[in-house]
Amino acid sequence: MFRIGIDLGGTKTEGIVMDATGKILARERRPTPQADGYHAILACVRDLVLELERRASASCHVGLGTPGAISTKTGFLKNSNTVCLNGRPVKQDLEQLLAREIRIANDANCFALSEALDGAAQSEPVVFGVILGTGVGGGIVVNGQLLEGAQHIAGEWGHNVLEPDGPLCYCGKRGCVETFLSGPGLARDFAALGGDAALDARAIALTAKQGNVLAEAAMQHYLDRFGRALSVVINILDPDAIVLGGGMSNITRLYTQGREQVARHTFNDELRTRILPNRHGDSSGVRGAAQLWPV
Numbered sequence: 001m002f003r004i005g006i007d008l009g010g011t012k013t014e015g016i017v018m019d020a021t022g023k024i025l026a027r028e029r030r031p032t033p034q035a036d037g038y039h040a041i042l043a044c045v046r047d048l049v050l051e052l053e054r055r056a057s058a059s060c061h062v063g064l065g066t067p068g069a070i071s072t073k074t075g076f077l078k079n080s081n082t083v084c085l086n087g088r089p090v091k092q093d094l095e096q097l098l099a100r101e102i103r104i105a106n107d108a109n110c111f112a113l114s115e116a117l118d119g120a121a122q123s124e125p126v127v128f129g130v131i132l133g134t135g136v137g138g139g140i141v142v143n144g145q146l147l148e149g150a151q152h153i154a155g156e157w158g159h160n161v162l163e164p165d166g167p168l169c170y171c172g173k174r175g176c177v178e179t180f181l182s183g184p185g186l187a188r189d190f191a192a193l194g195g196d197a198a199l200d201a202r203a204i205a206l207t208a209k210q211g212n213v214l215a216e217a218a219m220q221h222y223l224d225r226f227g228r229a230l231s232v233v234i235n236i237l238d239p240d241a242i243v244l245g246g247g248m249s250n251i252t253r254l255y256t257q258g259r260e261q262v263a264r265h266t267f268n269d270e271l272r273t274r275i276l277p278n279r280h281g282d283s284s285g286v287r288g289a290a291q292l293w294p295v
C-alpha cells in the first residue's frame, strides 16, 4: 500500500506519496491557514490527502509529522508552535475527517526515522536525529523503531538546561540548549558580543570563515556549546550515529571542530559515534511521516 506523509508546519503544509521502495510519486505543498484557526488547518490536511490520493490513484496510509506531541495523558496535542492545535484532539478529529486510522509523530522524530531507515544513518542500530534550525529538537530511533517515551518527549534535548543563567526560553526555563544552538541563538550571541544584530546565523558562519573576529568568537562559543550539549546526550544514549538536520546543519565545521568538542566532553577516551549530515534534507520530515507506516 502506498503511504502518504504530511509535514504540518507553522507556515506550510507539505505532503508526499511514497511507494514501497521509498520513491516519491507525488508531492504537494500549501500554506498552513494558521490565521483561519483549527478547523481550517484540519480541512487543509484533509484536502491535501485527498489530492495526493487522486494523483496516486490509490487509497493510502496517512502519517503526519508536526511540532509538539500527543499527550499520553489526554490524547490531545501539546507543545506545538501552531498554538491553535494545542489542547485539541488532532489525531481523533483527523481520523474522523479522513475516515481511517492515521499515525502522528513529532516532526523531529519523523526526521530521525527517515534518516535512520533509508537516510544518512541507514542500518545504524541506535540513531539520534537532531534538528538545529529556528528551534532545536531531536528524535531517537532504535533498530528502525521510533522511541517515543513514556510522555512522548524522548530526544527533546533542546530543552535541557545548558547554562542556568542564560537567556529566557519560551518554555519558561533559562539557558536551554535551544537558546544557544538554534539559528536565532547564534545571532543573539553574536549581537551580544557587539556584532551586527541584522546578520542571521548563515551570514555569521560565512563572515567567520572570511576572518571576522567577532563572528569567529561567536562560532567558537557555538562549537563549545554544541560539544557540551551533545555529550550529555551521548553519555546517556551512546548512539551509533547522530544525524544533523535543519538550517544550521549546513555549517561544515560542526562535523570537524564541532565533533572534536563533542569528543572532549564525552565520558570516553575516544568518540566512536558518527556525526553525519542528513541525506534527505527538507524531505526528511514528509518521508519520516510516511514511514510511520511499515511498507
Ligand SMILES: [Zn+2]
Residues within 6 Å of the ligand: 158, 159, 169, 170, 171, 172, 173, 176, 178
Ligand atoms: Zn526551553
